Amino acid sequence: MEVEIAGDRLRLLGSDGEVLDESPSIERAVPDLSLLISTQPPVRAVAGFASLALDELLRGPAADGHAAIDTRHGEVVGGDQSIPGWVATATGAAGPLRIQMQSTLLAAAVSICQGPEIVIGLVDETTPVRVHSPLQDTMTCLVMPMRP
Secondary structure (H helix, E strand, O other): EEEEEEOOEEEEEOOOEEEEEEEEEEEEEEEOOHHHHHHHOOOOOEEEEEEHHHHHHHHOOOOOOOEEOOOOOEEEEEOOEEEHHHHEEEOOOOOOOOOEEEEHHHHHHHOOOOOOOOEEOOOOOOEEEEEEEOOOHHHEEOOEEEOO
């Protein structure tokens, strides 16, 4: 059996070349995934954490399935443990944020970021969190937060 694309038709051919079935081909555009990031609202806060410490917290037993990024205290909390970081907020931004995330999803994003620091952009409790490394300016991961 052989599949042949001829113009705007898709054909299924038998071993002898006989057309067994034919249908119109379908044009399917590939979505521009960069739009997922460029259409996100501006961040209200940016937080930075040491990548090794963050990875250990997220993968360790203290994370208990979720972790919270707390901009008031500049830390990531997992269970009864936390790691300090830094936080910068946008001028005129509303109060501090505490965004909960599944630790396995955040850990997956952190694990592909290279370098000693992870930078996390935060908008609110319902908007995807942007995770990236300053060493990889063209790579950004989006991770959905959990509802509190």
